[in-house]
Amino acid sequence: MVFYIIKRLLYIALILVAMSVLIFSITQALPGNVAHVIAGQFATPDVIAAIERKLGLQDPLPLQYWRWVSGILVGNLGESLIMERPIAPILGEAIGRSAVLAAFSIVLVTVFGIGLGLLAAIRHNRPLDHGISVFTYVGISVPEFFWGIVLILLFVGYFQWLPAGGYGDLGKGLGVWLSHLILPTATLTFTLIAHVSRLTRSSMLETLASQYVKNARAKGLPERIVLVRHALRNALLPTITVLAVDVGWLFGGIVVVETVFSFPGLGRLLVFAIERRDLPLIQSSILIVSGIYCFANLIADLLYAYFNPKIRYGRAHS
Amino acid sequence: MAAPTADDTLAPAKIRRTLPTSLIWGLVITVIVVLAAMLAPLIAPYPFDKMHILSRLKPPSAQFWLGTDEFGRDVFSRMLMGARLSLFMGFSATALSLAIGVPLGLIAGYYRGRLDEALMRTMDVLMSFPPILLGLLILAVTKPSLWKAALAVGFVYVPIIVRVTRSVTLGLVHEEFTLAARARGEHATYILAAEILPNAWPPIAVEGSLRITFAILLGAALSFLGVGAQPPSSDWGLMISEARPFVDSAPWIALAPGVAMCVTVIGINLLGDGLRELLDPRMLKRAAP
Numbered sequence: 001m002v003f004y005i006i007k008r009l010l011y012i013a014l015i016l017v018a019m020s021v022l023i024f025s026i027t028q029a030l031p032g033n034v035a036h037v038i039a040g041q042f043a044t045p046d047v048i049a050a051i052e053r054k055l056g057l058q059d060p061l062p063l064q065y066w067r068w069v070s071g072i073l074v075g076n077l078g079e080s081l082i083m084e085r086p087i088a089p090i091l092g093e094a095i096g097r098s099a100v101l102a103a104f105s106i107v108l109v110t111v112f113g114i115g116l117g118l119l120a121a122i123r124h125n126r127p128l129d130h131g132i133s134v135f136t137y138v139g140i141s142v143p144e145f146f147w148g149i150v151l152i153l154l155f156v157g158y159f160q161w162l163p164a165g166g167y168g169d170l171g172k173g174l175g176v177w178l179s180h181l182i183l184p185t186a187t188l189t190f191t192l193i194a195h196v197s198r199l200t201r202s203s204m205l206e207t208l209a210s211q212y213v214k215n216a217r218a219k220g221l222p223e224r225i226v227l228v229r230h231a232l233r234n235a236l237l238p239t240i241t242v243l244a245v246d247v248g249w250l251f252g253g254i255v256v257v258e259t260v261f262s263f264p265g266l267g268r269l270l271v272f273a274i275e276r277r278d279l280p281l282i283q284s285s286i287l288i289v290s291g292i293y294c295f296a297n298l299i300a301d302l303l304y305a306y307f308n309p310k311i312r313y314g315r316a317h318s
Numbered sequence: 319m320a321a322p323t324a325d326d327t328l329a330p331a332k333i334r335r336t337l338p339t340s341l342i343w344g345l346v347i348t349v350i351v352v353l354a355a356m357l358a359p360l361i362a363p364y365p366f367d368k369m370h371i372l373s374r375l376k377p378p379s380a381q382f383w384l385g386t387d388e389f390g391r392d393v394f395s396r397m398l399m400g401a402r403l404s405l406f407m408g409f410s411a412t413a414l415s416l417a418i419g420v421p422l423g424l425i426a427g428y429y430r431g432r433l434d435e436a437l438m439r440t441m442d443v444l445m446s447f448p449p450i451l452l453g454l455l456i457l458a459v460t461k462p463s464l465w466k467a468a469l470a471v472g473f474v475y476v477p478i479i480v481r482v483t484r485s486v487t488l489g490l491v492h493e494e495f496t497l498a499a500r501a502r503g504e505h506a507t508y509i510l511a512a513e514i515l516p517n518a519w520p521p522i523a524v525e526g527s528l529r530i531t532f533a534i535l536l537g538a539a540l541s542f543l544g545v546g547a548q549p550p551s552s553d554w555g556l557m558i559s560e561a562r563p564f565v566d567s568a569p570w571i572a573l574a575p576g577v578a579m580c581v582t583v584i585g586i587n588l589l590g591d592g593l594r595e596l597l598d599p600r601m602l603k604r605a606a607p
Contacts, residue, residue: 018443026455141583143535145542146558146576149565153573157566252450256539260562270451271543274458286455290447297446 005302012294019290020072024065027283038081068283078280082273087284090269095288097167098254098265104185105250106243109192114239116193117200121235122227124205132197139194144253148187148260155183165261184261188253192246199242204235237307244300251293341592347585355401362395366552375568385570387561396552397574403553404582407468407537408530414472415479416526422476423483424510424518428491438484441477449474450539457545464537464553467546471533482525486518493517520597527590531583538579554579 035051036043052058056067071078077087120132156164162183168176207213208231216226255267262268266289273281354361363383364370370382370390378385384394426434444452456470490496491514499509538555540546547553549560554575561572 015443015446019446022443023455026459137584137587138580141531141587142580143538143542143555143576143583145539145555146572146579149558149562149572149576152565153569157569248448251448252539255450255454256542259543270454274454275544277458282455282458286447286451289451293448294446 001305004305005298008298008301012298015294016287016291020069020287021065023283023286024068027279028061068280072284072287077284080273080278080281082276082278082281087281090281091266091285091288094264094266094269094285097263098258098267101181101184101188101254101257101263101265102250104181105188105192106247108185108189109196109246110243112189113193113196113243114200114236115197117197117239118204118232118235120197120201121204121208124208129201132201136194136198139190140198142191144187144191144256145260147190148183148257151183151187152260165263167264180263184257184263187260188250188257191253192249195246195249196239196242200235200239203238204231207231207235210234233307237304240300240304240307244297244304247296247300248293251289338592338595340588341596344585344587344589344592347581348589351401351582351585352405354398355405358398358402362392362398364392364395366396366399367391367550368395375564375571377568378570384574385568387557387568387571388564391550393571393574396557397554397578399552400554400557400575401578401582403464403547403551404534404538404579407464407471408534408586410465411468411472411475411533411537412526412529414469415475415529416522418472419476419479420483420515420522423480424487424514426480427484427487428506428510428514434484437480441480444474445477449536453536453540454543454545457540462545462548464541464547464551467537467540468533471537471540474536475529475533478529479522479525483518483522486521487514490514490517524590524594527586527593531586531590534579534583534586 035048035055035057038051039047056064059067068078075088077091079085080087080090083090116132116136120129123129152164155162162179165183166180168178168180170177213226213231216230217223221230251267254265255270257263258265258267259271266285270282270285270289272278273285368391370386370392372390373382373386374388374390376382376386376390382392382394384392384397387393387396422437426437447455452474453467453470456473457467460466495517496509496513499513504513537546538553538558541551541553541555542559544559547556549556557575558572561568561575564571
């Protein structure tokens with residue numbers, strides 16, 4: 001297991017290097033380079049040349065790349081062109097807010113996604129199952145940004161219970177903080193809950209039809225024990241992998257949802273950076289998000305290995 | 319991998335007397351959406367970008383069936399024209415990812431070795447980006463437009479198609495018909511195109527049908543974020559984005575394209591599910607034990 005983790009970590013490091021090269025080379029193609037952005041529309045060629053010299057933009061590309069990457073390794077992400085502040089603290093603050101959103105969402109998706117899926121499977125072909133199926137079908141078909149707007153329409157416009165967007169500082173009280181998180185979290189989780197519960201349902205149905213579950217029932221075990229001890233553990237294995245994939249969705253969803261609710265997190269920062277062509281900010285935030293995504297996938301793989309007795313990584317040939 | 323077992327081939331095909339319900343509903347909805355998209359210029363009461371300056375933000379009425387937006391443009395007409403853009407996004411992006419992904423997957427699975435390794439590791443890197451981020455990254459460097467967004471979405475889904483194609487190919491390379499073709503001295507291109515591809519297509523088609531709705535949703539999200547279709551385009555994602563400031567006072571501007579998109583996606587999803595149910599023999603058996 002330790003061997004496997006080390007192997008995976010090395011692989012992730014390689015992937016991150018490749019990603020950084022890719023991000024760097026794609027962003028190099030941005031029309032109107034950084035100097036133009038800083039100097040503004042009416043800059044003379046002299047001014048631009050001066051800025052380029054100052055930022056080292058005339059150096060060969062590999063050198064520029066190395067400067068960027070080595071900076072990241074020591075925690076120096078460079079400076080945002082638009083905000084004219086170091087990127088690291090800006091990103092840190094945004095990551096913190098997005099992490100809260102993501103954490104709430106992951107917990108909700110796990111609880112409700114698996115819960116609804118199990119409920120549907122246990123009540124297979126009864127009204128409850130059909131109800132859940134319709135709900136989840138709509139869930140996977142509604143784009144997040146539209147769902148978010150419907151929620152705003154209902155809870156902000158009609159009932160006027162919640163704020164339309166923005167961020168409530170924890171200093172202003174727990175209620176304010178929470179009230180700004182409810183709608184973004186609900187929006188973020190809707191699609192994913194639907195997705196996870198559909199998978200849990202089908203995998204649970206498959207497990208319930210299996211021989212060992214029939215066996216357990218034939219032994220006369222109470223249904224509760226059959227479900228919990230025999231079926232659940234096996235049925236949840238595919239769900240864990242799916243949850244990992246969904247963490248990736250979550251990162252995508254965060255970009256959209258934060259835009260809908262003007263939530264000042266990582267996603268909104270990225271969209272802001274792209275709108276303003278803030279090159280260093282784009283590069284760093286995309287790399288950081290993708291890095292987090294890689295680690296989330298690793299954790300999911302490890303959990304999968306932990307829960308699945310059939311898999312013991314790294315021991316097969318030793 | 320999905321090589322037919324004796325069980326699959328020998329069992330008499332169970333022909334269903336009734337088509338799956340999802341297929342019927344999916345077909346009905348999809349046909350309506352496609353017709354609406356095709357006939358949009360004929361059905362739409364007004365050109366999608368015609369501004370009625372005196373009737374801005376008007377609620378639905380006999381004159382404007384779904385109301386008007388902030389510029390006095392007819393929401394119903396815009397919604398109809400948006401169907402074209404949405405379907406264009408779904409189908410062209412999927413076609414692109416198939417066009418790139420299938421040949422790459424075939425080559426990787428057939429030749430194995432270093433080429434395969436290099437290709438698949440590249441795909442790993444691309445798949446390590448969350449899809450929307452890869453799309454944003456690609457689109458950040460260009461002047462945004464709908465067709466560029468379609469290219470980006472197509473590109474984002476290439477790795478998945480490569481993986482699926484490769485894994486089917488791996489299973490078919492050792493089949494007897496492939497070996498026979500090799501023994502005949504056929505060219506690799508011929509073997510891939512005429513022997514392997516015809517046998518590999520069902521899983522690829524299933525994956526492709528899934529991609530269509532993913533592409534529609536991803537494309538709309540990119541337009542919503544401002545890196546896809548640009549004003550005055552009537553792309554549904556863009557329409558919803560433009561409607562945001564008026565959610566309180568004129569909700570119909572956002573609701574019309576949103577509901578249209580949901581209906582479209584549900585229709586195509588149902589159609590895909592129905593087709594899978596109809597075509598996939600394993601699912602048939604499960605349904606009738």
